Amino acid sequence: MQTASIIEHPAARAAITGLLARSPRAAMAPRNCGRRYESGEEIFCEGDPAGAFYRVESGVVRTSKLLNDGRRQIDAFHLAGDIFGMERGWAHRFSAEAVGEATVVAIQRASLEDMAASEGALAQEVLASTMRLLERAQDHLVLLGRKTAMEKIATFLLDMAERSAAGDTVELPMSRSDIADHLGLTIETVCRTLTELQRREAIKLPARRRVIVLRNKALLRRMTM
């Protein structure tokens, strides 16, 4: 979590304010008014005009893309503090929905040019968070292209544990179906693999279905490749 987020950084705050003041849409974007989204509610949809980007205040957001026949790939889960929905062009290339209840602030965007040309601090933050998204996407490419179901699940669990940093008890806010579509698997394979991990005593699956206890992180880590 060495994440310096755009909004938190004091210099960036000033920069954003400056940027917004210059933007014609500035009036529409009062700061600090995070909108609350219901579970499953759409934040934006593939193809929507990308007039803003977003920051997760609380809860989790998924960005995903649908193939014509309904196959879905979840690009990423965004946790509190994460930025998502930035675009090079003027349309969103993915859809975004709340996973469980979530609060999200919209940041009206000027053009990329304005962003980059504005105060260094903002440009730096935007660039850094774009690069972080890229890093995550690249790691995920390796997972999707070359890892087995077991390796995918192990990687995912450790990653979630690290990001939500709640000790060894991971609260998974998303459904099995979300996990499957993120890891390029089916629901059934996700279940079976979790069960198998429990059998191997790497994790524990309590009755509460969205909670997983990591029992043997070292073992899990060896499984991620």
Next chain:
Amino acid sequence: MQTASIIEHPAARAAITGLLARSPRAAMAPRNCGRRYESGEEIFCEGDPAGAFYRVESGVVRTSKLLNDGRRQIDAFHLAGDIFGMERGWAHRFSAEAVGEATVVAIQRASLEDMAASEGALAQEVLASTMRLLERAQDHLVLLGRKTAMEKIATFLLDMAERSAAGDTVELPMSRSDIADHLGLTIETVCRTLTELQRREAIKLPARRRVIVLRNKALLRRMTM
């Protein structure tokens, strides 16, 4: 190819010059002196200090990551004009090698902060090309996570045709093994799928093994999903 590359853009040139002038390493980075790499030669390696990023002048470069047991995922192929090797941290997270002979210019990097804080034009170009990499990575996530071998190959062929823009004859500079490691398949599956596409008269595989003729782009497009 609506690619405005860092180096070509006149304003960016000035900005880079400015940036480099400020950088202690500036002397080491005479502009326009692209180094030539042999086929397969390593440009940088996973873990190397990331003191520079790169632009492909001619030829093709692959960036890839290796798992302990030898499984490989090729993140992307970079064609003439493409930028690669930019990092948020100070180490390269992937390896880069020339695919066939390639010429590459190194651009000594200052810190991200300097980059972003410098002339708007550079910041804008760096941000834009990072976002283009991100877009490509995201599209590739969908391919790796949810597409069949046939859909992967069809997508790949159309993408290469579009990027190298040589009409219907695609010169593939990379080996079957490279293609396989890019698409999350094996060499054999790549071969079989190409053969099947030829049987369906979507493509033609001439005797020259690194050339593929696209015979029915509409059909291919329908196959990409």
Next chain:
DNA sequence: CGTTGAGTTGAGCCGTCTCAATCCCGGTGG
């Protein structure tokens, strides 16, 4: 409690992988 939909488990199938044999382009030397 009764209902409901997510989650789990089972059985069989299929797409892709593995292992192995063969092909043939592209280069070399005669």
Next chain:
DNA sequence: CCACCGGGATTGAGACGGCTCAACTCAACG
């Protein structure tokens, strides 16, 4: 110009990981 090689490319046969379809369980909620 031709014969010969080496290594990438292709093809085949069988194995297997993950998928599909279907039944069942059970936590959550009214």
